Amino acid sequence: MxxxxxxxxxxxxxxxxxxxxxxxxxxxxxxxxxxxxxxxxxxxxxxxxxxxxxxxxxxxxxxxxxxxxxxxxxxxxxxxxxxxxxxxxxxxxxxxxxxxxxxxxxxxxxxxxxxxxxxxxxxxxxxxxxxxxxxxxEYTAFRFPSIAGEFEHSVRFGPVSRLLHKARVPIDxxxxxxxxxxxxxxxxxxxxxxxxxxxxxxxxxxxxxxxxxxxxxxxxxxxxxxxxxxxxxxxxxxxxxxMKCWDRVPRYWLDSRLHYFTKSHGGAYAALATLTHATGGLMWRLRKVLQRKPDADPPHFLRDLVAHHVRALLSRSERRATPQPARRLP
CATH class of the missing domain: 3.90.550.10 (Spore Coat Polysaccharide Biosynthesis Protein SpsA; Chain A)
Structure with missing residues (x-):
């Protein structure tokens, strides 16, 4: 050979x-x-x-x-x-x-x-x-992102991570x-x-x-x-x-994340993945305040994540609603 x-x-x-x-x-x-x-x-x-x-x-x-x-x-x-x-x-x-x-x-x-x-x-x-x-x-081997994995990552809670360990994106x-x-x-x-x-x-x-x-x-x-x-x-x-010193998550990261979920699993799955991530993130932020934990995300991350997805949905709806010019027959 x-x-x-x-x-x-x-x-x-x-x-x-x-x-x-x-x-x-x-x-x-x-x-x-x-x-x-x-x-x-x-x-x-x-x-x-x-x-x-x-x-x-x-x-x-x-x-x-x-x-x-x-x-x-x-x-x-x-x-x-x-x-x-x-x-x-x-x-x-x-x-x-x-x-x-x-x-x-x-x-x-x-x-x-x-x-x-x-x-x-x-x-x-x-x-x-x-x-x-x-x-x-460094963590360089992973499971594919999923709805469960989004929640496990964003909620940052040991019992949830143990329950959803098979969905956790980074692997040991x-x-x-x-x-x-x-x-x-x-x-x-x-x-x-x-x-x-x-x-x-x-x-x-x-x-x-x-x-x-x-x-x-x-x-x-x-x-x-x-x-x-x-x-x-x-x-x-x-x-x-x-990435290690982002003051704010850049637009291209949000674009890539949304494109991955939409392309791989469809729009409904992508929307549920963002909703699940936001839910877990809100739960984490409440616990962070009560337990005085340090910040773990770039500033305004959760707000940017949800706003980006909403803007993408609105943009898609506008494109669908815009009348297309009639095509002339040859």
């Missing part, structure tokens, strides 16, 4: 310094594999493209390229641009490895994922154990390979055969939920998503998105 052809995609948005570090670790981890590294600048507009181009030229790496996406369409669109660009040698890639610019694979991390896909044809997606720079493991990380519902996209390998069947990332998602959607489509088509703790990656986390 010939060695699988691999394309590693490293997507940058205004994180050129970290991207250089990620590229160095990726090049080391790709040694001995039939692999190319494609660095994509997602229209950073801060000189990142020029800096990274000069960096790669100075390193003199074979089989490493830097291209510009031409626009910032988000995480999925940027990675899709790389997948469509493909390998420079013109050969189709068997596996696509997605790596964040703030993620640094250990020397064997990428090979572990590729070896698993080689020996497990039922697996469409494989992902790594992600650790912070302090060595703490296993110490051996295990199929899971979905994986965080910081370090994941995708089988090209699977992508040919289910399609690439849905570019309606600007940021967040795009890997959840991809894993759900894969599962519905019969593919496994597997978490591999032997593949280890260090991750700084949320550098380009600023």
């Amino acid at each position: 010939s060695q699988a052809r691999l394309l590693c995609i490293l997507l940058n948005y205004r994180t050129a310094e970290l991207c250089r570090r990620a590229a160095r670790t990726a090049v080391t981890a790709l040694q001995g594999l039939d692999a190319e590294l494609l660095i994509i600048d997602n229209d950073s507009g801060d000189g990142s493209f020029e800096q990274l181009t000069a960096f790669v030229a100075a390193e003199g790496w074979p089989q490493v390229r830097v291209i510009s996406a031409g626009r910032n369409g988000g995480f999925g669109a940027g990675n899709n641009h790389g997948m469509r660009a493909g390998r420079d040698d013109g050969q189709p890639a068997d596996y696509i490895y997605i790596l964040n610019p703030d993620a640094f694979p250990e020397p064997e991390a990428i090979r572990v994922l590729a070896d698993w896909l080689d020996s497990h044809p039922e697996t469409g997606i494989a992902g790594s154990l992600i650790r912070s720079e302090t060595g703490a493991q 990380l296993p110490d051996r390979p295990q199929p899971v519902d979905w994986l965080a996209g910081a370090s994941m390998m995708l089988r090209r055969e699977m992508l040919d069947r289910i399609g690439l990332f849905d570019e309606t998602f600007f940021l967040y939920f795009e890997e959840t959607d991809l894993c759900l489509r894969a599962a519905r088509d019969g593919w496994q998503t597997v978490y591999l703790p032997e593949s280890r990656v260090t991750h700084i986390g949320s550098v380009s998105t600023g």
Whole structure:
């Protein structure tokens, strides 16, 4: 059996310094594999493209390229641009490895994922154990979001969490390979055969939920998503998105969440998921006041969540009510 052809995609948005570090670790981890590294600048507009181009030229790496996406369409669109660009040698890639610019694979991390896909044809997606720079493991393997999971998360109450433990979205990380519902996209390998069947990332998602959607489509088509703790990656986390210091949840996160539930389960399910989340959130806020607990959400999160969904419903109703121009017969 010939060695699988691999394309590693490293997507940058205004994180050129970290991207250089990620590229160095990726090049080391790709040694001995039939692999190319494609660095994509997602229209950073801060000189990142020029800096990274000069960096790669100075390193003199074979089989490493830097291209510009031409626009910032988000995480999925940027990675899709790389997948469509493909390998420079013109050969189709068997596996696509997605790596964040703030993620640094250990020397064997990428090979572990590729070896698993080689020996497990039922697996469409494989992902790594992600650790912070302090060595703490991050939650990177999950169950699919659901109405019950929305309530469990928002109510933040131990007895409810124990009752709904099978709906809790983050899972306790296993110490051996295990199929899971979905994986965080910081370090994941995708089988090209699977992508040919289910399609690439849905570019309606600007940021967040795009890997959840991809894993759900894969599962519905019969593919496994597997978490591999032997593949280890260090991750700084949320550098380009600023998630850890949000003053307010951005519109694109709310758009992505609503699109995921509506696309995957329908409008009624999405509305019930938001209502359930809001109910749990109100219960938590009452308990927070009575027990003097600290804030756990960004400011105005619950209000923004509900208002966003209501505006989306009103906008949809207006579009349906707007008369469409009559079409002329040919």
